Amino acid sequence: MARTKRAWQCLELRATAGSIAALVVLPALALLLAPRPRAQGLERLLSQVALIQSFPTQGRLGAPPLWQQRLGPSLAGQVWNRQPLWWQFWAEHGDGAAYLAFPWASWPEPYRQALPPNSLRVDDLLVVAPDPLSQRLLRDELRLKQRQGQGLLQRCRQRLEQGQSVYWSPAGLGALVGPVAPLLQHVQQGCLSLALHGKSLLLSGEAAATQGYLGGAQATDTQPPLPPLGPSVLLELRGSELDPILEGLLSRQLIRDPLAARYGIAQPQLALIRQTPFLLRLNRLPKGPFQAGLELRLAVGSNQRQWAALLQGLRPALIAQGMVDGSPSLQSPAGAIGSARFPAAQWSRDDGQVVGGWRWLREPGGAPQVLLFLGPDPSGPKADGGLKADGPAKTDWAPTGKGLLRLRLRPKDLAGLGLLPPDLPKPVQTASQLAIDTSIKRREPLSQLGGSLQWKGSR
Numbered sequence: 001m002a003r004t005k006r007a008w009q010c011l012e013l014r015a016t017a018g019s020i021a022a023l024v025v026l027p028a029l030a031l032l033l034a035p036r037p038r039a040q041g042l043e044r045l046l047s048q049v050a051l052i053q054s055f056p057t058q059g060r061l062g063a064p065p066l067w068q069q070r071l072g073p074s075l076a077g078q079v080w081n082r083q084p085l086w087w088q089f090w091a092e093h094g095d096g097a098a099y100l101a102f103p104w105a106s107w108p109e110p111y112r113q114a115l116p117p118n119s120l121r122v123d124d125l126l127v128v129a130p131d132p133l134s135q136r137l138l139r140d141e142l143r144l145k146q147r148q149g150q151g152l153l154q155r156c157r158q159r160l161e162q163g164q165s166v167y168w169s170p171a172g173l174g175a176l177v178g179p180v181a182p183l184l185q186h187v188q189q190g191c192l193s194l195a196l197h198g199k200s201l202l203l204s205g206e207a208a209a210t211q212g213y214l215g216g217a218q219a220t221d222t223q224p225p226l227p228p229l230g231p232s233v234l235l236e237l238r239g240s241e242l243d244p245i246l247e248g249l250l251s252r253q254l255i256r257d258p259l260a261a262r263y264g265i266a267q268p269q270l271a272l273i274r275q276t277p278f279l280l281r282l283n284r285l286p287k288g289p290f291q292a293g294l295e296l297r298l299a300v301g302s303n304q305r306q307w308a309a310l311l312q313g314l315r316p317a318l319i320a321q322g323m324v325d326g327s328p329s330l331q332s333p334a335g336a337i338g339s340a341r342f343p344a345a346q347w348s349r350d351d352g353q354v355v356g357g358w359r360w361l362r363e364p365g366g367a368p369q370v371l372l373f374l375g376p377d378p379s380g381p382k383a384d385g386g387l388k389a390d391g392p393a394k395t396d397w398a399p400t401g402k403g404l405l406r407l408r409l410r411p412k413d414l415a416g417l418g419l420l421p422p423d424l425p426k427p428v429q430t431a432s433q434l435a436i437d438t439s440i441k442r443r444e445p446l447s448q449l450g451g452s453l454q455w456k457g458s459r
Contacts, residue, residue: 181248200453409434
């Protein structure tokens, strides 16, 4: 009986040891036999690029100029029709010339022993640099240990692999928009998918305020499209608060210190400004010394006394700079703040040219608003829906979604006046209308993007 019991114990021990071996050894063996695949080339490139675009191959049009420049006309013609998708990108280093990338599998077998000049293979891609230095810089950067992209970067890679799209890093955004970049703090890194629909190019994607966002995608509130801008309105931006476009500027001490020292706008005033709903318009001016006039309309609501104090506080600094207030003389600042009429101003130079001002706007039963302007006084009605400073102030401009920015502009007209960043892509610079909606949630680093680009069919 004892021998039988010991035999069963030995069998149990052997069975247990066998189970442990199966649980530990077999998975390890499986990993050895089937190792984790390397990161795909596109994923590795994303960590090094400032801007990258994906394009479907259109064989009937022939190889584009970039292909012919990088490969030569003969090779470009042979490879062009062999893949459904290709990419051009700009690295964060170098002189700004574009790289060409396409699937390695489409490179003809007879040429695989001798790659084209200035090229390198990046996993499943063949990348052709614009020159030897750019090729060497990219090769050295890719040799560094890299972690596979997650979150936003992974979703952007999927967009680039599935169709026509564009991805940008903070360096790429800065190169495209130049000095406007601080106003775009919430879209420093992101991507957009592009889809042609009639005469419009539809845009949809997401962007983050910081590089390397790891979280999942977020739902967005779909807004009905706004009508195209009229011919005299060059740009319109509306939002539920000013904070998203001022955050990048106000994070800089170089901006905050002069505001406080010279104009008396310190932290309490900045908090008031940042939370105010607004509508901003840039209007074409057919004559006079200015190309355009700027109007900023603020829904001050119950904060009219604080706004009155803020604007009254600007007066000494503006007078010290040689500005002349041409509006009727008002009572003392304390009396003006307490009065029912908001203190107005119309500032001009010593030659009499009006350069800006502000005015109270209020419709019967509506919330108080303030109109600030740069350039000539925008008094009187506008045929295409501009502000009517001396009449009832409509309130239908306020966004319907919290944390929403809605931008409309006429890129071609702005470019013609030299008011558009010159490094934006040519399709953007020649478009008649551009509309972008950005859904920004407080304390959330990710924003959803949507919009359209039009070249014809608009006013």
